[in-house]
Amino acid sequence: MDTKNSALRLLFLIVCSFLLINCGSDSDMVNPSYWRDLFSDSFDRHDAHLGCCWSTVVDGGSFKVLDNKAHIIKNGATPTATYVSYIGLNNIRISVNVDVSGDATTDVYSGPAFVFARSDNDESADVNSYVCGYYGSSSKISIGIYEEGVYSSLSDTTADFVLPDGTSSSLIFELNDSSLTCSFAGDPDISADTNLSVTTTDGTHRDGFAGMGGGQDNAPYLYFDNFLIKFYE
Numbered sequence: 001m002d003t004k005n006s007a008l009r010l011l012f013l014i015v016c017s018f019l020l021i022n023c024g025s026d027s028d029m030v031n032p033s034y035w036r037d038l039f040s041d042s043f044d045r046h047d048a049h050l051g052c053c054w055s056t057v058v059d060g061g062s063f064k065v066l067d068n069k070a071h072i073i074k075n076g077a078t079p080t081a082t083y084v085s086y087i088g089l090n091n092i093r094i095s096v097n098v099d100v101s102g103d104a105t106t107d108v109y110s111g112p113a114f115v116f117a118r119s120d121n122d123e124s125a126d127v128n129s130y131v132c133g134y135y136g137s138s139s140k141i142s143i144g145i146y147e148e149g150v151y152s153s154l155s156d157t158t159a160d161f162v163l164p165d166g167t168s169s170s171l172i173f174e175l176n177d178s179s180l181t182c183s184f185a186g187d188p189d190i191s192a193d194t195n196l197s198v199t200t201t202d203g204t205h206r207d208g209f210a211g212m213g214g215g216q217d218n219a220p221y222l223y224f225d226n227f228l229i230k231f232y233e
Contacts, residue, residue, distance in 0.1 A: 035093060035230040039083055042226055044068045054211075055082045057124050061215060069099065069223040072215035078112055080124050080213035083229065088207050091232035092117060094132075094173045096212055100163045102219030109163040111216030115173050118205035119146075125213060126151070130205060132173035132182035134163065134214070141196045143182045145204060154180070155200035165220035176232070178203035 041053065043065050050056055050070060056063045059076035072079050094117055100109040114133030116125035125131055131144040131151075140156040163169070172183040183197040210229055214222045 034233065036233050038087070038089075038092070038229045038231045039085070040226070040228045041070075042068070043070050043224075050081055053084055055084050055123050056080070057082075061217070063215075066223075069225045070212070070227070072213075072222045072224070074111060074215035074217050078213055079215050080116075080126075080211055082119065082122055082124065082209050082211035084122065084209075086122070086208065087117075087210055087229070087231075089231045090118075090206050091176050092210070093175075093230045093232075094210055094228070095170060095230075096227045097168060097170050097225040098134075098163070099168045099223040099225060100165055100220045101223065102165065102221040107165045107220065109165070109216065109220050109222060111214055111222060113163065113171070113214040113222055115171055115210070115212045117173060117175055117210040118208040119210065120205075120208050122209050125211065128205060129208065130173075130175065130180060130202075132180075133171050133184075141182055141184045141198055143180050143198055143200050145202060147204065154202055155198045157184075157196045157198050 045065055047066050049064050056079065058079040061075035061079045062073045063079040063081050064071055070081065094115045096115055098113050112135045114131050114135045116129045116131045119125050119127070119129035121127040126146050127149055129146045131146065133141065135142050135144055139160045139162060142156045143154045144151055145154055170185045174181045178201050179199065180202060181197060181199045212224050212227060216222065
């Protein structure tokens with residue numbers, strides 16, 4: 001009886017081991033490549049400058065931590081914050097929460113709100129880079145490119161939208177080699193289509209610095225939260 005029970009227990013363990021090996025995450029087991037975190041910042045700290053992981057250019061405005069978020073005020077050129085480490089990878093995903101709030105005389109935010117990647121400048125986006133977000137002269141989600149300081153749009157969403165006071169949304173920029181996708185998932189108050197996405201192909205820039213930018217000089221103000229860079233391995 002003991003020998004029979006031992007054999008059954010052994011068979012049970014072998015079957016369980018097989019199931020555990022073959023019933024894991026499909027993405028991890030079938031294909032070992034997946035997204036890994038490279039850098040993240042929740043801004044959950046005392047009100048102050050952004051910190052040592054960031055290089056900021058504010059031109060008279062401000063880009064600082066306020067109420068556990070990155071708060072931006074524009075007073076001249078558009079403020080930017082660049083993650084200080086060069087990213088020598090061409091498959092990355094940048095995401096950030098975008099919040100608009102403040103005691104506003106107007107209830108609509110009209111300034112830019114964007115992330116950028118593959119910049120050759122560790123202090124700004126406006127030399128050579130790709131830009132994703134609420135950017136440019138139109139009220140659309142756009143993918144744009146800077147080449148030697150000159151900006152041009154590569155692709156825009158067809159739908160216009162605004163960023164009202166009191167709304168929260170997320171912005172995602174995915175760069176896979178020459179394939180670029182900019183996505184916006186927002187509050188229903190922002191657009192009837194709350195999941196806007198635009199994709200284009202361009203291989204001009206291959207790697208570089210990444211960051212975020214935006215702001216306007218009056219309320220409602222722009223806040224960024226939960227900034228995250230992932231890379232595909």
